Each structure stands twice: as structure tokens, then as C-alpha cells.
Amino acid sequence: GAVVSQHPSRVICKSGTSVKIECRSLDFQATTMFWYRQFPKQSLMLMATSNEGSKATYEQGVEKDKFLINHASLTLSTLTVTSAHPEDSSFYICSALPTGTDTQYFGPGTRLTVL
Amino acid sequence: GEDVEQSLFLSVREGDSSVINCTYTDSSSTYLYWYKQEPGAGLQLLTYIFSNMDMKQDQRLTVLLNKKDKHLSLRIADTQTGDSAIYFCAPMFSGGYNKLIFGAGTRLAVHP
Numbered sequence: 001g002a003v004v005s006q007h008p009s010r011v012i013c014k015s016g017t018s019v020k021i022e023c024r025s026l027d028f029q030a031t032t033m034f035w036y037r038q039f040p041k042q043s044l045m046l047m048a049t050s051n052e053g054s055k056a057t058y059e060q061g062v063e064k065d066k067f068l069i070n071h072a073s074l075t076l077s078t079l080t081v082t083s084a085h086p087e088d089s090s091f092y093i094c095s096a097l098p099t100g101t102d103t104q105y106f107g108p109g110t111r112l113t114v115l
Numbered sequence: 116g117e118d119v120e121q122s123l124f125l126s127v128r129e130g131d132s133s134v135i136n137c138t139y140t141d142s143s144s145t146y147l148y149w150y151k152q153e154p155g156a157g158l159q160l161l162t163y164i165f166s167n168m169d170m171k172q173d174q175r176l177t178v179l180l181n182k183k184d185k186h187l188s189l190r191i192a193d194t195q196t197g198d199s200a201i202y203f204c205a206p207m208f209s210g211g212y213n214k215l216i217f218g219a220g221t222r223l224a225v226h227p
Contacts, residue, residue, distance in 0.1 A: 006157075032213065043203070043217045044158075057212070093157050097213055102146055104215060106158040 001027050004096050006107035013084055014115055021079045021110045023094030029074035030096035034104060035067070038091040050077040074099070084114040117141040119218035121204055126224045133191040135221045137204030142185060144206035148215065149178065149189045152201045161189070161202075191223075199225045 003026040013019050023033055031052050036044040048069050049057045056069035066088075068080040077096075081088050091111050095104040119139045127133045139147075145166050150158040164171045164178045164187070171178045177190040187204055201220040208214040 002160075004157075034214075043219045046214060049212055049214070095158075102207065102213055103148070103160065103163065104213070105160060106150070108157040109155070111155070 002098065002105040003027055004094065004105050004107040006092075006094055006110050008110060009108060010111045010113075012113045012115060015085055016083055018080055018082045019084055019112060021081075021092055021094075021112075023077045023079070023096065023107050025075045025096040025098070025105075028096070028098040030077075031074065031099045032097040033071060033077040034095045034097075035069060035077070035079050036093045036095070038093060038109075040091075044093060047079075081112065084112070086114045088112065089114045117206075117208060117216045119204055119206060119216050121202075121218040121221045123219060124222050124224070126226065127194050129194060129196060129225055129227050131194055133194045133198065133223055133225075135189045135191075135202050135204075135223065137187040137189075137218055139185050139187065139204070139206045139216070139218075141206055141209055141216065142182075143209030144216075145209065146207040147178075147180065147187050148205040148207070149176075150203045150205060152203065152220070154200075158203065194223075194225050196225050196227075199223055 007022045033050040035047045047062045050071040052071045058064045071077040093109040095106045148163040149161040175192045179188045203220045204218045205215040
């Protein structure tokens with residue numbers, strides 16, 4: 001149980017384009033999901049907290065107009081990187097919090113490369 | 116802000132025990148988690164401990180919590196090559212919203 005999927009697993013795009021990453025909880029409902037970014041050989045940096053039916057809460061220093069988050073259902077949150085640039089290249093990981101619990105379950109991550 | 120520190124590397128021989136240590140600053144964390152990350156993958160929940168416990172054992176894993184010293188450790192008994200990965204200590208932030216505070220991760224290398 002508690003499986004989280006992400007799609008796509010890898011994406012390469014051109015500079016200036018937008019990329020959408022999906023995070024799904026497959027066997028549970030999640031009122032809250034989280035989006036993280038991980039640089040090579042570094043820890044996870046929390047970007048934002050996504051709440052179903054309401055606006056995401058962004059961490060300090062994260063541009064909300066660049067990283068658009070939508071949590072339209074209890075099993076799906078999306079992160080859209082708008083007007084991507086090479087410095088946005090990174091490993092993006094989501095996690096989901098089963099409703100009523102305190103433990104986050106992580107997706108397998110999405111490797112974004114911007115050329 | 117709150118901080119979590121871990122040693123970056125640990126090398127052990129197959130069959131030995133591994134002990135990964137973590138210190139943290141948020142004294143009010145209620146849950147403290149250990150996650151494992153293999154190369155190119157997401158994080159796998161290994162175990163967690165509630166702050167009113169001193170120890171939790173789960174098969175080969177033993178978690179020790181010293182709340183006074185704000186020290187958390189993960190012991191892996193009979194370490195196998197499949198245990199080679201990065202291990203993250205992640206106390207839950209007591210300021211709410213179920214946020215986790217991640218350490219830098221400890222890279223465990225298991226050699227024959």
C-alpha cells in the first residue's frame with residue numbers, strides 16, 4: 001500500500017518551454033502533497049505544499065509563477081515548470097500524505113533536463 | 116531555521132552492523148523518520164519513531180532516540196550489499212503542516 005507514482009520519469013525539453021509533472025497517489029487519498037527538488041548528491045529542498053482544492057504554499061525563495069502547482073483531486077497534484085531554463089534542470093520528487101496521517105510517501109522522482 | 120546533521124559517508128563490511136547517526140535542532144519534533152534513497156530513485160520509507168519512545172525495532176532495523184541530546188540513530192544489523200544507498204534522517208517540523216526537515220543524507224557503502 002501507499003504507492004505514489006510520478007509521470008514522466010524523465011523529460012528533456014528546450015529552453016523556454018513548459019513542462020508538466022504529475023504526482024499521483026495510487027491506493028490512497030491525499031489532501032496534502034509536497035514537491036521537492038534535489039540537486040546531485042544533495043538533500044531534498046522543499047519547494048511547496050500542495051493542498052487539494054486550495055492554493056499551494058510556497059517556500060521562501062521559490063517563484064510561484066514559475067513553478068505552478070495544481071491539486072485538483074485527492075489523488076493528483078501537478079507541477080508545471082514554466083519557461084524552463086537550464087538552471088531548472090534537476091530531480092523533482094513529490095510526496096503524498098494519506099489523509100488523516102502524518103507520514104509522507106514519496107514518488108520515484110522526475111529527472112528534468114532543460115537544453 | 117531548524118537543522119539536521121548527518122555524517123556524509125559510512126563504509127561497512129557485508130554482515131557487519133551499520134550505525135547511521137543524526138542530530139537535529141527541533142526539540143519539539145513528534146515524529147522522526149528514516150528514508151532510504153537508491154540511485155536515481157525516490158525515497159523509500161524505512162521506519163519512524165514517535166518522540167515519546169526511546170527505541171523501536173523493526174526486523175534488521177533499530178532506531179534509537181535520545182531526546183535530551185536531540186540525537187537519532189539507525190542501526191542496520193547484518194548489512195547486505197542491497198543496503199547500499201543514501202539514508203536520510205527527517206524529523207517532522209513542529210511548526211505544523213507536516214513538513215519534514217531533511218539532513219544531507221549518509222551514503223552507506225557495503226563491501227564484501
